[in-house]
Amino acid sequence: MKNLISVFAAVAAGICLTGCTGSTEYDVRHLLAFTIIGTIIVLFLGLAKYSNLVRDEISDLQAFNANAAQLQQTHKWMPLDKTAPFSLTKVQFGLWTVIISSAYIYLSLCKGDCAAGTINKTALVLMGIFAGTAVASTIMDKNEMNDNRDRHQNTPSQGFFIDILSDDNGISLHRFQNLAWTIIAITVYLYKVSLVTNGCELPELSDTLLALTGISSVTYLTLKSKENDPPAQQIPQPQTAAPAPQIPQPQTAASA
Incomplete structure (x- = not known):
């Protein structure tokens, strides 16, 4: 997670540095833009690492501890991270919040007055897509918790990319294509x-x-809704009825 955010932070910083160098000295607007954007990125990075801002919710602490013990037995050489796994939808929503807000601040303070522009369709659509995805995902998670399902999210974090790309069967294609x-x-x-x-x-x-x-x-949400479904129960095969016991027929005088 730290490496991914660092890459986007570097890109954003590069854009600001190249875009705001129209004069040899930075004025108050440039310094204010750098300060606000840097504060947003640092806050998001810190909260993402040290809080549950972009992590899944643990619904069964007993299952979480059992999965942690199993992982420790499997990977004895690796120190166990007993934090909740990262959530793909929360990470996406958080990233777009940081990127769009930082872009708005950069353009507004370094390039011109944003109040004079028209409503930006792309910003609204992107925030709508990922806000809607986050809301739908949260509703699914709450329904699964209310049903007391065994959730693959009740497992300690195994690393940023493994967390966001894995479902109950491991690395999944629908999560990869969404990312x-x-x-x-x-x-x-x-x-x-x-x-x-x-x-x-x-x-x-x-x-x-x-x-x-x-x-x-939409594809991700559709397949995510099936990730924690209970395993299909085998339909019992109908048992064939045992043959009825034959009753011996009384012998007649003729047969005797």
Whole structure:
């Protein structure tokens, strides 16, 4: 988690440094932009590491401790991390919150007045997609807890990428494709922010990219709803009836 956020922090810092170097000396607006963006990134990074801001909720402490003991037996050489696993939906929602808010501050203070611009469709769609995904995921988690299901989230963290890419069967394709489209959208978004030379206009992503991002989230939610389903019970085979005992027929005089 720390490495991933550090990469995005470096990219954001590079954009700010290259975009705000129009003069030899930084003025108050530039310093204020750097301070606010740096504060947002540091707060998010710190809360993500030392709190449950972007982690799953543990619903069964007994199962969590049992899974921790099993992991310790399996990986005796590795120190056990007894923290909750990271949540893919919470990480995505948090990242987009940091990126869009930082881009708005950067453009507003370094490039122009954002109040003069029109409503940005991409920012609204992206925040809507990932806010909706986070809400739907939370509702699913609460329903599973109310049903007292065995949840794969009741397992200690095994590392950032393993946590967000794993379901009850290990690394899953639907989680990987959801993360892949998120990385693609973030990369394109930050690149377009770096191309803004004048005026506070948040970048617009193509409708195709927004649609693919939305489809990826819907696919993820659909398959996530089946991750913690109880195992299918085998239908008992119908037992064949035992043959009825034959009653001996009384012998008649003729047969005698």
